Amino acid sequence: MSKDGSPQPLQDNKAVKVLIEGRVQGVWYRGWTVENARRLNLDGWVRNRRDGSVQAVFSGPIIRVDEMLKLCSDGPPAAEVSSVEYILHNSHVDAGFRVKRSV
Numbered sequence: 001m002s003k004d005g006s007p008q009p010l011q012d013n014k015a016v017k018v019l020i021e022g023r024v025q026g027v028w029y030r031g032w033t034v035e036n037a038r039r040l041n042l043d044g045w046v047r048n049r050r051d052g053s054v055q056a057v058f059s060g061p062i063i064r065v066d067e068m069l070k071l072c073s074d075g076p077p078a079a080e081v082s083s084v085e086y087i088l089h090n091s092h093v094d095a096g097f098r099v100k101r102s103v
Contacts, residue, residue, distance in 0.1 A: 027076060042058050
């Protein structure tokens with residue numbers, strides 16, 4: 001509630017499509033992403049790409065999406081992330097967070 005007793009507006013949300021490059025396959029990056037995205041209560045998905053990168057979509061409150069993007073820069077202990085690039089994602093994102101088939 002605000003000072004005048006009116007309800008606070010819901011926190012703004014955003015969705016981003018992310019490309020993570022480096023040594024990010026075979027190091028438990030997808031499983032780590034699922035754990036962290038679910039911990040942050042984000043919606044979206046993660047998958048491996050044939051070129052060796054990992055792609056993901058994160059959707060939720062801005063502050064939590066931004067936190068996930070920061071986490072992706074490090075990844076799990078065995079990962080060696082060289083870049084994290086993202087764009088705003090305007091398509092519908094299903095509820096929950098899951099692993100998608102590789103492309």
